[in-house]
Amino acid sequence: MAAEYATFGLAPATRAGGVHADGDFRIHRDFMDFVVDGRPLLFRLCDLDAVSPLASDVPPAIFTAQVRSLLLETDAPLPGGRYVIYGCPECADLACGAVTAVILRDGDDFVWRDFAWQTGDHADLEFNGYHGIGPYRFPGAEYRAALAALLDAPGHPRRRVLLIGARVALLARLAAALRTIGIGADITHDARDVPADELRTYGAVAFGRAVTDEQRTTVRRAFADAGVEVPHVDGLAPIVAVLVAQIEHALDRLPAERRRLTRLTATRAAADVEVTSPCRVRLTAYRLDRLHRTHVREVFDGLLAPGGHRIALDAGAVRGDTFLVARTPGSVLVTAVTRGTPG
Incomplete structure (x- = not known):
């Protein structure tokens, strides 16, 4: 099948974490998704829990290596000129399964083709190929510009939330659960004592149900004085899994x-x-x-x-x-x- 021209871009995306009732959890991951013809490529894979190799929490050297790999400046990591497009969000192990594709140059263009689900060194296109996806031909200048911009972009700030409430034991469990899935969490009773530079590192504030209107006003004023707007989460119930989900939603920008x-x-x-x-x-x-x-x-x-x-x-x-x-x-x-x- 001939590859038709398509636009290429990148956009921030999130793999929402979570805490389950049995104590199990899923890691929160922020990454850059591939946008093909204005639509996230991941959306074409309806039941896939995965992230691209361009994740914000990987070490800078590895992130740079992933970008240069997609630019074909290094050899393909898998046989047959195949590259990982989406991988396991928990461990990135190929054995867990990954969406791979052949990436090659055709003149000044870059072509992505032969998408497949792969769990070993070799992909079986007949049984595991994504026959309705691709091939895509991306103009070289657009493709290179989108990926090269990542090398100059500042790193993603760590996601953090400020927890305010009266039930210290519940807040401690909530903070531990958030940290487990990769979200920083701190507990305080009075945001006025928190330095402005530190307030600017938070992506959300979560209030317990016992927090008074006066306390909420004080916290909002402290953030306003620090020159930052953050969403405020009013806890629906003293259930850790529900509160984690509320905070995950608030952090999704x-x-x-x-x-x-x-x-x-x-x-x-x-x-x-x-x-x-x-x-x-x-x-x-x-x-x-x-x-x-x-x-x-x-x-x-x-x-x-x-x-x-x-x-x-x-x-x-x-x-x-x-x-x-x-x-x-x-x-x-x-x-x-x-x-x-x-x-």
Whole structure:
């Protein structure tokens, strides 16, 4: 198949982390995604939890080597001129599986072709090829400019959140969970004592439910005096997994067109979910009973087409104070379950 011309670009992307009820977790990763004809390439792979090699948390020398590899300034890392386009977000081990493609020069152009899922040294295009993706021909000047710009760009700041609340034990568990998935977290009772330079390193502020309006105003004023605007997260429930999901969403600064999951509302009858591209969506219900014990149930796990979807909910999973967390490979949303009409 002849490769048709396509535009090439790069855009920030996120692999949302998370903490599960069983104590397991998934690492938060920030990376640069490949944008082909104005659309993230990862969105064409509907059920893939992966990141590109251009991740913000890799050492600078390795990041530079990845960029130069994609520019074909070094030999291909895999046989047959194949390069890793997306890999495992946890360990980057080829054995976990990766999307690879042949990258080559054709005159001044760069061509990406023969996309495949690969778990060893050699790709089987017949059984594991992505036959609906590519080939793509990128104009050389545009391709080189997009990648070369990464070598001069400053590094991504570490994601950090400031936690403010009265329940010290809960805040400590929340901070530990956030650090586990790669998000820095600090606890304080009075942001006025935090130096302005340090306040500027935070991407969000999370308030516990017991924080007073006066305390919130003081914190907002401290950030305003430091010349920085950050989203404020009002904790929905004293459930670590729910709070982590709220903070993950607050730290996601991607525009709506770069997100897969754009809307979530829920009643005790149904949840309304909207996605921008084909993807796998998981809905998990977290419920507090009268003794403030947490109950967790996965209420949906499946592939959804672009657009809005109404998903029926089991009444037994959402009675009482219930909170719904929706996750895709790159987005997370949280909502409280209401008694009203969905939508």
